[in-house]
Amino acid sequence: MIKMEPYELKLLSMIEKDKKIVLLTAENRVSLRNIPEKLNQNFIDVGISEQNLIGIGAGLAKLGFLPIMHGMSAFLTMRAFEFIRTDLGYPSLPSVLVGTFNGLSATANGTANGPTHQAIEDIALMRLVPNMTVVAPSDLTETLEILDNLSKLNGPLYIRDSNFESMSIKRDPFVWGKNECIVKGDNVAILSYGTMLDICLKVSEKLSEKSFSHAVYNMRFLKPIDKDVLSEIFKNFEKIFVVEDHISIGALGSIIKEFAWENNKDNKIFFINLRESFFRPGNFEDAIQNTELASGKIYGKIINS
């Protein structure tokens, strides 16, 4: 008896209801290990060829199927970028890209892969694609919620899937397109998503121990951006910390700068990210300690701000 993972079970139940859903992978089976023996036709492994993964997905989508394409974020978003932009973005074909191993991916020690596998510019790239929706779930629960909402798509979706476990945190019901406040407070807002949300919640615990009032926001929807939440943040917080495992260009930091400029905001904004560099590979704990994104360093910056 195979033990199916929740992500696999979710996909199988979706396909059972809708035979137009097709799972594809460029031989990245990390989240699909048990799928092939359960599915006959609605699973296509194209081998290590990300460009064709997208082209084939586009051909399927054009004829009314919903392709869910899996790959490692680095190869999916960079190797196949022009295919994504031209074949999915331009015609706005409803389709799903699930990228794994991105940023400082803790899952399966993804930080050990080294620079070839580092996806630290994937959000910037996917934001550039016309008609693309970009979402970075922080845990399995959110990823499954996203899969429940695919009927809302009228173009391609990039899921920056970083954490295959569920976090045990209290959160509001998931609303498509909406970002959420997870820790309520005053003065300082910490904005993050994906892998870094968990780290920020650890920072948050330490800040609370010192009775340092602050809020933590999960900024999972990165395109289109949830402007209501941004307005709320800029209105209520003097200081804003933007924490992300991405280079400084093109992701949440840039979104916040664009929003501040467009709306004449003069809040103090601090950016904690990978700047413009690759990170040193190693075990997750070692790798993160070597960046500005270690929880202790984030804590220090906030408390001394």
Add this chain to the structure above:
Amino acid sequence: MKNKNFEENDFNDFVTSCKKNVLKMAKNGGCFIGSAFSCIDILAYLYSNIFDIEKIKKKTLDRDILILSKGHAVAGLYAVLAQVGIISKDRLENYLTIHDDLYWHPNPNIPGIEFHSGSMGHGLSIGVGMAFASKLSKIDNKIFVVLGDGELNEGSVWESILIANAYNLDNLIVIVDRNFRQANLKTEELIPLESLQDKFSAFGWGTLLCNGHDINDIQKSFKEISNNALHKPKVIIANTVRGNGIPLMEDNSKFWFGNFNEKELEEFNKILDMENTKK
């Protein structure tokens, strides 16, 4: 896939009319005339003898699908689509005007265009996806993809060739417009492709060679391929001549792209008529 009966002379007239419309586009802002004339006999054959035009117009699920992966040859396709009535001939007058979508590469806003192209090496992967879609939907149609030979420089094409073989996509038919030229140079001088048929065979495909300007040979090849029970994707390598039909343009690198004045247009139209009566 059905084969209709036709008269060779009628077919030559059909192609000549299409070519005249391509020339007109070359006069109204220019087009890749060399590439268009290279594959226009094949396109004309498919639309006049193989495809069910009503199904294409109505976009029925079981229609045959053509992807022109060498998108810059689209002037030839526009002309054929107009000749069979999928678009009106009047619409060709909109060529390169800002309010229509008839530009130098195919756009699906034009009836009969199934997917946009222009960037080399995409069309076959799209076609493979569509072949998968037909298999999943249990639709008995064919997906035709027209590739340029220069386009075979793109690695993504060979990924598709591997994948189509791996999944036995026998509903996929590729036509290589083998004119031995790419943008600036002869293919064999830059990145040699020969022996191309052996390459496809080695990748597991059913292969056929034909003269891409000889209607009898084209017809024979498509009949052979439709009767072929091999459960593999198939390729017709159509040996062609860039700019075929106007001696001055034939295999002449200056006429990959053409942008003519009124006088040249008249002259080339006369040559086309002359060449047609020779046949």
